Every structure is written in structure tokens, then in C-alpha cells.
Amino acid sequence: MPEIPFTKGHGTGNDFVIIADPDGELDLTPDQVAALCDRRFGIGADGLLRVVRSAALDAGAAVLAEEPAAEWFMDYRNSDGSIAEMCGNGVRVFARYLLDTGLAAIEAGSTLPVGTRAGVKDVMRSETGYQVDLGRWRTDGEDPLVRAKGLDVARPGMHVDLGNPHVVVAVASEEELEGIDLTVMPVIEPAPPAGANVEFVVPSDPLVKDGVGRIRMRVFERGVGETLSCGTGTVAAALAVRSWAGAAAPDSWRVEVPGGVLGVRMFPSQDGERVALSGPATLVYSGTVTLA
Structure with a gap:
């Protein structure tokens, strides 16, 4: 050996x-x-x-x-x-x-x-x-349902593809975010063929400060379980919240995860919008x- x-x-x-x-x-x-x-x-x-x-x-x-x-x-x-x-x-x-x-x-x-x-x-x-x-990132426009232990009802999620698959789910409060039991794998309906990481996200109050969007996130990674952080997951979460917030939402985001803080930035390019992760x-x- x-x-x-x-x-x-x-x-x-x-x-x-x-x-x-x-x-x-x-x-x-x-x-x-x-x-x-x-x-x-x-x-x-x-x-x-x-x-x-x-x-x-x-x-x-x-x-x-x-x-x-x-x-x-x-x-x-x-x-x-x-x-x-x-x-x-x-x-x-x-x-x-x-x-x-x-x-x-x-x-x-x-x-x-x-x-x-x-x-x-x-x-x-x-x-x-x-x-x-x-x-570049992609979304298929589908809104799969996500069931998780600790959430009272299934919630709609946004599918985001960053080379690996994600489904982002918004929750109502910090308390609801903390109450999700991620020792149990969330169920996505319909189930993605290759599975997906699932991000649960709550906006900060205020959502935007000094031109930067702010959110908090927990994640269940396929093949792993809950982790203290997920880089592509923070990007997927920022992209989803920006989409939900509307045209006035910023392109720079601060994402708080259990293990620290990561930065996300969206920017245009000749072949479409790209996204960068820093930390x-x-x-x-x-x-x-x-x-x-």
C-alpha cells in the first residue's frame, strides 16, 4: 500500500x-x-x-x-x-x-x-x-419544486447552470433558513438527470447597500451534503436573486455563507454575460x- x-x-x-x-x-x-x-x-x-x-x-x-x-x-x-x-x-x-x-x-x-x-x-x-x-451562465426557465426537511411546503426554485447544475430556492427569513435540516437531502421535482446542488437563500435588509447586493445562503451539494461554502452555489444564488429583484438590481453581490463571505460580479462580454467569483x-x- x-x-x-x-x-x-x-x-x-x-x-x-x-x-x-x-x-x-x-x-x-x-x-x-x-x-x-x-x-x-x-x-x-x-x-x-x-x-x-x-x-x-x-x-x-x-x-x-x-x-x-x-x-x-x-x-x-x-x-x-x-x-x-x-x-x-x-x-x-x-x-x-x-x-x-x-x-x-x-x-x-x-x-x-x-x-x-x-x-x-x-x-x-x-x-x-x-x-x-x-x-457564461444559463437557465432553462424551468421552476422545479424543492422539498426540504424543515420547510412546511415545497418551494419553487430557479435552475442555474454554471458548468455544474444548481437549483436556488428563496426562503422568507433568517429563522426559516436556519430551520432547514440539511442532514437530509432535499428532493427536486422533477428530478434533474444528473442531480443538482440546492441553495437556500435569504436577502439581507436592505438588499442593496452602497451599490452591492447582499444575501445569505446555505447549500446542499450533490455527492457531499451540506458544506460551509459552495463557490458556484454563491454565484447561482446571486444570479437568481438578481433575476427576482428586477432590472434595477446590481451586478455586484456579497454572499454570506457559514464559512465566510464571497464576492460575485456579473459583467458583459462579446459572447454574452459572464460571471466572476472572488474570495x-x-x-x-x-x-x-x-x-x-
């Missing part, structure tokens, strides 16, 4: 086991990922980030076709071992690891392209840590672990 080096990192409490496998030699099974992420018998994390060169795996071919400079690919796994397309907090932590270990650099005024299963994401330094351009990324400790 080999010993492999790892690093533990997090973005606003959304934590990850990071394993460097530059040449794609480590074939992690779902059971091995789940064991590493187990909080009682393993290292403990919401997910695993495998650091691998885009050229070393099949999924990297599309990344390099999109951006030849995207040397590194974030192979992200949920804590149950399942593969996920994207993770907004994970991308920032992934970039921090590349920079701290000397595998990559961000020159002044430039960005670092990171390959993911949802395409290339550009990371740059920001006042709060790192900002990642998550690209801290922390590397906690490194060690070695026996891989069963």
Missing part, C-alpha cells in the same frame, strides 16, 4: 484534499477518494482535487483545444468519490496550490488558465485572495497518507 503526499486546503470552509499527480499515473477509485475524504477514518474533506497536466488525461484534450496554455487540469471528485464538472472554491484553492508549489505563476496583470470538465477557468489575484472567471484560498497543512 503506497504512501502518497497530500495537502489540505479550503476556500471559506469548503475543504479539499489536494494530491499532485502531474503525469496522470495515479488512478484513484471512487472508494479510495471516499476513504481519503472521510472525516472519521480519513483526512476529511468535501472533495478531492487531483493536480494533473491536461495533456495527461483524456478530459484535457478539449481544454487544450480551447486554451493551449492551460497546462494544469483540476480533476475534481466529490467526497463520495463521484466526478463533478466544476467547483468555484476548488479552482481558487487549486490555483493557490500551483502558485505556492512553484508549478505555475501569475504575472502582474495576467491570469492563470485552469482546465476543468466545464472548460477553462481563468484565475487572477484579487484583494480578497483570488478571482475566477466562471464564464480567499487557504492551504492548511501537508503530509503523507497510505492509499489502501
Whole structure:
């Protein structure tokens, strides 16, 4: 049973086991990922980030076709071992690891392209840590119903696609938000084919202060459960609340999650509106672990 080096990192409490496998030699099974992420018998994390060169795996071919400079690919796994397309907090932590270990650099005024299963994401330094351009977003206009333990009736949600799927649900008050029991997986009707993260959100009072929208959110991540933060989830929540608030709503948002605060910014581009996520990324400790 080999010993492999790892690093533990997090973005606003959304934590990850990071394993460097530059040449794609480590074939992690779902059971091995789940064991590493187990909080009682393993290292403990919401997910695993495998650091691998885009050229070393099949999924990297599309990344390099999109951006030849995207040397590194974030192979992200949920804590149950399942593969996920994207993770907004994970991308920032992934970039921090590349920079701290000397595998990559961000020159002044430039960005670092990171390959993911949802395409290339550009990371740059920001006042709060790192900002990642998550690209364009989509909604299908459907309003699925969401049932959750602690909510008296099913609530309509807004579907938001950021490369990974989300359903955002508005609740009436801080008390109602706190009363939801997210140890039980919410039920989405109709059920999305690949599942979805579910965000429950409540606006602050006032909703907008100094030109910035303010909301609070909790999230249930598919394949994980409730987490202290979800990067793409905060973006989905901000996009949904802006849509509900109407044309006068701002394009900059401050999203409070149990693990801290993240920033969301919407901005126009030639190919449509894009959205960026900003916040801290922390590397906690490194060690070695026996891989069963």
C-alpha cells in the first residue's frame, strides 16, 4: 500500500484534499477518494482535487483545444468519490496550490488558465485572495419544486447552470433558513438527470447597500451534503436573486455563507454575460497518507 503526499486546503470552509499527480499515473477509485475524504477514518474533506497536466488525461484534450496554455487540469471528485464538472472554491484553492508549489505563476496583470470538465477557468489575484472567471451562465426557465426537511411546503426554485447544475430556492427569513435540516437531502421535482446542488437563500435588509447586493445562503451539494461554502452555489444564488429583484438590481453581490463571505460580479462580454467569483484560498497543512 503506497504512501502518497497530500495537502489540505479550503476556500471559506469548503475543504479539499489536494494530491499532485502531474503525469496522470495515479488512478484513484471512487472508494479510495471516499476513504481519503472521510472525516472519521480519513483526512476529511468535501472533495478531492487531483493536480494533473491536461495533456495527461483524456478530459484535457478539449481544454487544450480551447486554451493551449492551460497546462494544469483540476480533476475534481466529490467526497463520495463521484466526478463533478466544476467547483468555484476548488479552482481558487487549486490555483493557490500551483502558485505556492512553484508549478505555475501569475504575472502582474495576467491570469492563470485552469482546465476543468466545464472548460477553462481563468484565475487572477484579487484583494480578497483570488478571482475566477466562471464564464457564461444559463437557465432553462424551468421552476422545479424543492422539498426540504424543515420547510412546511415545497418551494419553487430557479435552475442555474454554471458548468455544474444548481437549483436556488428563496426562503422568507433568517429563522426559516436556519430551520432547514440539511442532514437530509432535499428532493427536486422533477428530478434533474444528473442531480443538482440546492441553495437556500435569504436577502439581507436592505438588499442593496452602497451599490452591492447582499444575501445569505446555505447549500446542499450533490455527492457531499451540506458544506460551509459552495463557490458556484454563491454565484447561482446571486444570479437568481438578481433575476427576482428586477432590472434595477446590481451586478455586484456579497454572499454570506457559514464559512465566510464571497464576492460575485456579473459583467458583459462579446459572447454574452459572464460571471466572476472572488474570495480567499487557504492551504492548511501537508503530509503523507497510505492509499489502501
